[in-house]
Amino acid sequence: MNKSMAAVFISATLAVSSLAGAHTEAYFDSITAPHGGQMRMAGPYHLELVTQQNEIMLYVTDHADRKISTNGGVGKAAFQVGKAKPKISIKLEPGEDNTLKGAGDFSVTPETVIIVFIKLPDQEAQSARFTPLKPKPKAQSKKPAKKTETGGESAGEHGGHHHHDH
Template sequence: MNKSMAAVLISATLAVSSPAGAHTEAYFDSIAAPHGGQMRMAGPYHLELVTKENEIVLYVMDHADNKISAEGGIGKAAFQVGKAKPKTSIKLESGGDNTLKGAGDFSITPETVVIVFVKLPDQEAQSARFTPLKPKSKTTAKKPAEKTGTGKESAGEHGGHHHHDH
């Protein structure tokens, strides 16, 4: 019995320490990004997109969220709404440290998708899709339920379906 318990513990440890390559959009949306933007994975990088009025800052990090120098790097951010072809694109250039920055006339709505292309010196070009204002499903689902009190009722409806095998 001790051997099987040890095997379970080892398996659980391996599952927790799985490669960072498994980061999904849902994972990134569930954590707070270091600069308050939205994070996505692009090849060997974690990219964080921060949009301000007419300015874009893209932070480049490795999978452990350590800064990667963007010196000499270039990029492009293309803005797409719905299925339409991207209307606006902004050139991104090294902004010092681990950032690529660009400025231009753009507006972002919850339907806006920002497709970012990044090319750092001696590295392959990478791309990532961002939806900076996309509502987080967790918060939008909870708020109305808390106000109306339906959250508790639905929890009660599902509470009777848990069965334990002995």
């Protein structure tokens, strides 16, 4: 009986850890990306998209955030606003280290969706969908933290009463 309980516990633990490693958009939106951009997962890669005036930079790393060389790689960024078809497409070419970069006449709004396609040598092509200026849902996650803080204060007061009774 103990062995089967242990097996159930181990498989449950594995299920939880594999979910934690999935790196959802919510997970990436909750962390600060190394270069201040937006991160997404694309197959075996973590992609970080950084947009500046008329310039786009894509940082490519593996799931352990180690740099992956982009030498010989190609990419494309398709810009879409609302339901319109992609109006702007920018070619991405290898830059320094683990980057693909491109330049063009584009503007990014909170409604802008950028779909990035990359193909590195001897690897399958991958794509990821970015919404660089989409408001992050951080305001909601702060509220529960405040409740915990006030809970901590009342526990402290309770502790004070207990001490007083002593």
